[in-house]
Amino acid sequence: MPEAAIAERPKSGGTSLSFRLVDADAHIDPPYEMWRDYLPAHLRELAPYIEEGEECDYVVFEGTRKPIRMIGNQAGRAGKDFKMVGKISDMRAVWKTDQRLADMDADGIDSAVLFGGGPLGTFNSDLYVASYEAYNRWVWDFCAADRRRLVPIAYLPMRNLDETIDLLRKAAKLGFKSANIPAFPQAADGYTTGANVKALKPGQTAALTGDPKGEWQYSSADFDRLWAEFVEHDMTTTIHLGARVPRFGEKQFFLADMPMSKVAMIEPIAIMIFNGIFQRFPKLRFASVESGVGWMAWVAEYMDRTWEKQRFWTESKLTEKPSYYMDKNVYASFIQDRTGVLARALPGGRNIMWSSDYPHSETTFPRSHEIIMRDFAGVAEKDIREICCERAKKLYGVQ
Numbered sequence: 001m002p003e004a005a006i007a008e009r010p011k012s013g014g015t016s017l018s019f020r021l022v023d024a025d026a027h028i029d030p031p032y033e034m035w036r037d038y039l040p041a042h043l044r045e046l047a048p049y050i051e052e053g054e055e056c057d058y059v060v061f062e063g064t065r066k067p068i069r070m071i072g073n074q075a076g077r078a079g080k081d082f083k084m085v086g087k088i089s090d091m092r093a094v095w096k097t098d099q100r101l102a103d104m105d106a107d108g109i110d111s112a113v114l115f116g117g118g119p120l121g122t123f124n125s126d127l128y129v130a131s132y133e134a135y136n137r138w139v140w141d142f143c144a145a146d147r148r149r150l151v152p153i154a155y156l157p158m159r160n161l162d163e164t165i166d167l168l169r170k171a172a173k174l175g176f177k178s179a180n181i182p183a184f185p186q187a188a189d190g191y192t193t194g195a196n197v198k199a200l201k202p203g204q205t206a207a208l209t210g211d212p213k214g215e216w217q218y219s220s221a222d223f224d225r226l227w228a229e230f231v232e233h234d235m236t237t238t239i240h241l242g243a244r245v246p247r248f249g250e251k252q253f254f255l256a257d258m259p260m261s262k263v264a265m266i267e268p269i270a271i272m273i274f275n276g277i278f279q280r281f282p283k284l285r286f287a288s289v290e291s292g293v294g295w296m297a298w299v300a301e302y303m304d305r306t307w308e309k310q311r312f313w314t315e316s317k318l319t320e321k322p323s324y325y326m327d328k329n330v331y332a333s334f335i336q337d338r339t340g341v342l343a344r345a346l347p348g349g350r351n352i353m354w355s356s357d358y359p360h361s362e363t364t365f366p367r368s369h370e371i372i373m374r375d376f377a378g379v380a381e382k383d384i385r386e387i388c389c390e391r392a393k394k395l396y397g398v399q
Helices: 034-038 040-048 097-106 125-145 161-174 202-209 221-232 251-263 266-274 294-308 322-331 338-342 368-375 380-398
Strands: 021-028 050-051 056-059 066-069 108-114 150-152 178-180 236-240 286-289 330-334 351-355
Touching: 021 351, 021 368, 021 380, 034 125, 040 125, 040 161, 066 097, 066 351, 097 108, 097 150, 097 294, 108 125, 125 150, 125 161, 161 221, 221 236, 266 286, 266 294, 266 330, 286 351, 294 322, 351 380
Parallel strands: 021 108, 108 150, 178 236, 236 286, 286 330, 330 351
Antiparallel strands: 050 056, 056 066
């Protein structure tokens, strides 16, 4: 049996909830051969491919040959056994529906919301935008195996609003209920960003982060037509751990980068609130994914107090306190966050959702029920059910 297929099992006795979970953030990376099947015919020869090696396999793409990185595929391994590079055969085959659904059953998960693996990190503009649409079509087809249990998130670029809106409409037509955007708008070329990390190509980093210091920001009224499209199609807007991407694989930076990658998500939320976007679009739903939630109540209170004193000279046009919009429009997901659970009734901290992060290195698989019961000790079952099941169902349109 491949190493990746061996999982620790939950301890027996009193470690299961009375209901199955809805995972607000699981991950799906497509197999590399997918790109040749789903890219337009004239671009398929440019797709990445796998070259086998002795110690590890390699991704060959645009003149580079890089080892398969496995930080995103550690489900079933104890931390001491994590592998940073390896072969396809070492990986848990999460891109196969039978493996994924079996793992969901083993972990007591009913439905999973799938965030994923687009776009390609290319400098070719046509290939770059085509890879978004290719990924969206692939993940939609992947979830056809069980549309009730597998819930896909579309991915959108943010370098040109006409392009973004076109892809959003195509995603809505397919049936997507949610779409992910970069934490900040991208530069016009799609890949220039001050947020690069060595492990990712600039286009991949920019797909998550955008260009944080770019002149084009979500505070601009230019984006009102995009928010209007999200509302018109009744789609949830998500940002996924992109405001600051950890330096994956760099031992000297990784541990310190991880907490900063969570709290950095405050900035795009604050931009949305203080620039009146939720005031103008009260039906807009905005989710910060894999960001943790323990900071939500604190930042809501801090923004309220700051706004109360600073709103006059800044000429703020808000008609309600920032915490009002946190409770009405902003959601966030966590993996293990007892602080956030304890703050669940405070202003700003109410719209929280549990997730497993399967199959990434922070995943709770295969002990999700046991870990939830530890982190929710003393919490009423109706609150656990809301946070670990019902809220994500409502936000993402899970059947």
